[in-house]
Amino acid sequence: MADAHAVRRERLGEYCSAGGADAALVTKPANVRYLTGCAPCGATLLLTRERALLVLPADLPPDDTGEHPYAVDLPQLAAPGGRDTAELAAEAAASYGVADLAVEEHDLTVSRLRAVQALAPGVRFGDLNRAVEQLRVVKDEHEVADLRIAAEIGDQALGELLESILVGRTERHLAMELERRMIDHGADRAGFPVSVGTGSHSGRPVHRPTDRRVEEGDFLTVSLGAQYRGYTVCSARTFVIGAAPAAWQVELHRLVFEAQRAAREALVPGVLAAAPDLAARELLRAAGHVEQQPRPFGHGVGLEVREAPQLGPGEMGKLDNRVPVTVGPGVHLPGRGGVRIEDTLVVRPAEAGGPELLTITTKELLAL
Amino acid sequence: MADAHAVRRERLGEYCSAGGADAALVTKPANVRYLTGCAPCGATLLLTRERALLVLPADLPPDDTGEHPYAVDLPQLAAPGGRDTAELAAEAAASYGVADLAVEEHDLTVSRLRAVQALAPGVRFGDLNRAVEQLRVVKDEHEVADLRIAAEIGDQALGELLESILVGRTERHLAMELERRMIDHGADRAGFPVSVGTGSHSGRPVHRPTDRRVEEGDFLTVSLGAQYRGYTVCSARTFVIGAAPAAWQVELHRLVFEAQRAAREALVPGVLAAAPDLAARELLRAAGHVEQQPRPFGHGVGLEVREAPQLGPGEMGKLDNRVPVTVGPGVHLPGRGGVRIEDTLVVRPAEAGGPELLTITTKELLAL
Structure with missing residues (x-):
């Protein structure tokens, strides 16, 4: 299954490249789950040509050892208390040198997109155009x-x-x-x-x-x-x-x-x-x-x-x-x-x- | 109680006027409920200086007589199948001659606001700045x-x-x-x-x-x-x-x-x-x-x-x-x-x- 998720991320990456975007910021919960296999409420996935980063909210229920139970095989970042995961992902995108970032405009509110943009000043923002939803239509x-x-x-x-x-x-x-x-x-x-x-x-x-x-x-x-x-x-x-x-x-x-x-x-x-x-x-x-x-x-x-x-x-x-x-x-x-x-x-x-x-x-x- | 809702709408109207807006488009369900007493999923409230209009989605459960059970004392408009209530409310605002419309940017997605704006070409859009949430803090x-x-x-x-x-x-x-x-x-x-x-x-x-x-x-x-x-x-x-x-x-x-x-x-x-x-x-x-x-x-x-x-x-x-x-x-x-x-x-x-x-x-x- 881990392979299946990697294949899905690769297909999304190809879609982005074809549309001229360097990276995708995926915020819609069903889409994050489709691409990673886990869907903690409020998680954001950043997908660039070279890497994937899963940003998790601070207040997830920990397991008995105090760890987050989202041990998917992806680099993860835990948002400090109160920080929005999409904002952190956008900061990361900027630090990776992303020039064109596709976001889910049917999921992000106007206020949230504005906050995200403010943290990635050099980045151009575009729409991911429901690409993940399209990938999801035909099931494996x-x-x-x-x-x-x-x-x-x-x-x-x-x-x-x-x-x-x-x-x-x-x-x-x-x-x-x-x-x-x-x-x-x-x-x-x-x-x-x-x-x-x-x-x-x-x-x-x-x-x-x-x-x-x-x-x-x-x-x-x-x-x-x-x-x-x-x-x-x-x-x-x-x-x-x-x-x-x-x-x-x-x-x-x-x-x-x-x-x-x-x-x-x-x-x-x-x-x-x-x-x-x-x-x-x-x-x-x-x-x-x-x-x-x-x-x-x-x-x-x-x-x-x-x-x-x-x-x-x-x-x-x-x-x-x-x-x-x-x-x-x-x-x-x-x-x-x-x-x-x-x-x-x-x-x-x-x-x-x-x-x-x-x-x-x-x-x-x-x-x- | 009907009076209480009218008083709340009046207070919101005063807030809008003070901020230079002619009208408010309220889409967040808890806010629609606070201002009208009913909260059918997907409803939008348009509030201008002269009137209020509640736009209801098409697929609400009807009551036994085939009527929508949202008999609040407000002018209502039923959205034809598949139409977004916010889009219809924006069209109504334009037809009423609204010049400055405040919307809930923390609730509307980027895609939805764009669709709404396209239907009200002469209208300037601003943010309602969580005004209804502020009214809601102190309870009656x-x-x-x-x-x-x-x-x-x-x-x-x-x-x-x-x-x-x-x-x-x-x-x-x-x-x-x-x-x-x-x-x-x-x-x-x-x-x-x-x-x-x-x-x-x-x-x-x-x-x-x-x-x-x-x-x-x-x-x-x-x-x-x-x-x-x-x-x-x-x-x-x-x-x-x-x-x-x-x-x-x-x-x-x-x-x-x-x-x-x-x-x-x-x-x-x-x-x-x-x-x-x-x-x-x-x-x-x-x-x-x-x-x-x-x-x-x-x-x-x-x-x-x-x-x-x-x-x-x-x-x-x-x-x-x-x-x-x-x-x-x-x-x-x-x-x-x-x-x-x-x-x-x-x-x-x-x-x-x-x-x-x-x-x-x-x-x-x-x-x-």
Whole structure:
């Protein structure tokens, strides 16, 4: 793995050279982690042609020996109390004779960049143009393996919940229980707050759990994703509570299921990134479900829960091999509830078996 | 309360006018909340001399009627899908004829400010200079009331935990249980991840709970804070597990207890913000505990867990009446553990009874 990080740093270095920059100052946590394997909050990575320097904040939790537990194989500098790591990295860049320094303008605030520039007076500053995010789109097999484990953890937690009594429990309690179970199964943490929506809250694309209790006859939508070694997947399932789902519930679930299958089947290397969304949306639209302001039905996942590529209806890019994405259409009927079904899959060519499904919990309309 | 927010917006308007700005663009979530009473993620507030406009992101969770649940008494604009609320607010400012717009340069990234500026070509941009943060330092009695409830919630959760069996449970489980109990008692959420450190992890200023299990004879440090209506307090306590604490444990606990008391007693309106920290540090230093890179023993609390004023040893400002702050010295002996005791108090004059203690759980060395 240390080699993998070195290779990534080398690719970023080539990108910088091609753009005329001597060095890169990487401050965005997911990008620092991608390039070093560690992501202490507030760390900055300076990458010049000749060397890499990881600047760590002063107040990291030490281990039992009093040492910082970030023993990655890179030269390190600990920021004295209160100093900003990006400022120290810029000072170092100036002392190394860097002439053109590319920074992450989508991460640095205006104030912070100004402070950084003041400490490196002879240096010209440019934008790194999300180069690390672009490198991160196609995953290597180490990354896919971590995503696979993250998906297994979420599947285990959800499977256990489905075996327990749900009626009478609140959305908030169910969400907390799922977070606890994911951690019990080895997750770093929940990759994002677990969403549980029941009754009229089911099927919402965004929902913060409330104190509403699960009732007989409810739809129940669960949206969760474990983070494992920094990598997060997303999945969502919708079930029905009680023995006999109503006819409208069966019908709506079947529709979203078919739409989600159409989206999954559109995941082919080289296809337009909009294709899965459009495939799902066409089926929903034909059934009369039109969103005024369409939310994309999918996005890339990795060190961020939501990263490139976007899979919205207007995307013009193409999907590459080994890009993990979510596919999660849904329909919400205000006042009644709805259905959302989401998976995380890795784009693979047909000769390798097609898209690899990571989140394998059944998508049937279980009656719980 | 609606009046309180209007008064705050008026004060900010006066600050802007005094600095030559026509209008302010507020993007930092805690600041938007302070000025409007609501804080949907990604909202932007535009405040001109004549009007206020709240720009809300498109993908907020709607309520059951399909409406956004942010019914504050302000003109609102919903951003069309994918549009940045700050960009829309800047367009609105330009259309209102704003000449000088103050933005939050410590919150906006370089890329975002550039995009905002491009949409308001005739407008001059300046910095709001953390004006809202300065307004937020001294709290009104509504805010103190919310902090008081937040403190009660944390005290209740901690009190219940102390009645349960602790030996054999992991730090992570205890931390999750405390978070759940705070939510059960009415917290919005944990204001920050609960920290539980046992054995050699106890007394650390920063500690992320691990799978270490509580053992007989351990020190156990718990650091927690509930968030209530957006307001968070902090408290930390250290206990000992089993019947008879060792002599070094009794001694270290007494020392930190005395240091923390000295810091609390230094909380007087008009005193230097460094005074509480220095009072505690002097006692610890006299007992031979010197930190190489001193971490401040306290800070302001409110809509952010850590906000102005800082109470570090080098602070030159003065403490005002009705400023809630934390006071939390500690000593950690690498490999052995340590003690940390933290309270949240509101600075009050002697004639009003002196500092008001919000976090009232006992600070004695309980043997659990």
